[in-house]
Amino acid sequence: MTTLRKLLPSIHIHPVLLVFIIISFLTGTFVELMTILSIVVVHEFGHFIMASIFRWRIRGIILWIFGGVMDTDEHGTRPLHEEVLVTIAGPMQHVWIYIILFLLSGNQFVPAGMIDIAFFYNTVILLFNLLPIWPLDGGKLVFLIMSAFFPYRQAYYSIILFSLCLNVLLIVLLLSAVPFTLSAFLLFSFLTMDNRKNWKERSYVFMRFLLRRYQGDINVTHTGFIEVSCYGLLMDVFHKFYRDKQHTIHVIFPGGIRQSINEMDCLHNYFYKRQYDKPMGEIMRHIS
Structure with missing residues (x-):
């Protein structure tokens, strides 16, 4: 029984979904809802199986009113190809x-x-998920x-803003230009509220990304300089x-003089020494 629990994820149902059930x-739409939930569970098990192959830390699967989500502790710390494969799974x-x-x-035993x-x-679920x-x-x-070509913070902030704007646009279209459906309106409204929440918590997500780097919990495939x-x-x-890069930081002083510092020293000065407001020049003098 214990082994089975380790192999299968825990499934949690969002309270709003319980109301829908x-x-x-x-x-009289119970059959349709159970069909949708069954497809969503299969979809999320695809993510779960692929993530398990890569030994991700997985908390479970949460079923929401717009679908499901695999709750994991991996956020920008795994190789890019792993995250892509887990996503498309x-x-x-x-x-x-x-x-x-x-x-x-x-089959004559299954009604047409x-x-x-x-x-x-x-x-519908496939096309909706690919938006x-x-x-x-x-x-x-x-x-x-985007995170393969732009800094992590810029990529994350951009996708949240883009999603928020696209959700608002789709809601406006539903209310004006295309046939209105209550289910679609509720879905995009829920996503809009979720994006708004993500935007408010964007600094927390970025700090978690930095903290994971400070703890050494990152994948490095390239080196670069800043x-x-x-x-x-x-x-x-x-x-x-x-993401996926180890950085060397070049600090530029007046006269074009350069001094180098590695990213772990920067992270150490921030998280351990708490030098939030000190300019890089002063930090470099203390390290020297």
Whole structure:
């Protein structure tokens, strides 16, 4: 029993989803809702299985009203290719669902109406998840691509802002230009509130990224350098950090004089010595 618990994730249901389940009983849409939840669970198990192969630290799976999410302790600390594979592993499960539905379509024991419902929702959930909105899989893929070319902070802040703007645009379209559906309105409204929450917590996410680097919990595949003025602060340096890179920081003094410092010294001065407001020039003099 203990081994089984280690192999399978714990599944948590969002309180709002419980309300939707009760409403489905009362409105006669329980079969449709269970079909949706079944597809979502298969989708999330795709993420879970791939993450388990890479030995990620996984807390469990949370089922929300717009789908599901795999709760993990890995945030920008794993190799980029791992995060990409874990992200696309969810949408790939819909291919297997299509194959299973096709095989069952000729089976007289499964009603054709149920096959049609499952096919419809499998398509809707797949397309919805591929939208470039955080934290959907499409949004995560956009973020991962951006983080390969831009500093981590810039990539994260950009995807949250983009998602927030796109959600608002889609809500406006639902209310004005396209046929209104309550379910779509609620989904995009929920995502908008989630993006707003993400934006408020953006500094916390970035600090967690820095703290993981300070603790040595990072993957390094490249090296790079950062130039910063001697009047700049440590946070000015951190804003230029890339994922998967080990940085050497070149501090520029008047007259074009350069002095180098590695990123661990910068992180140590920030988290341990708490030199939040000291300019880089002064920090370099103490290290020298």
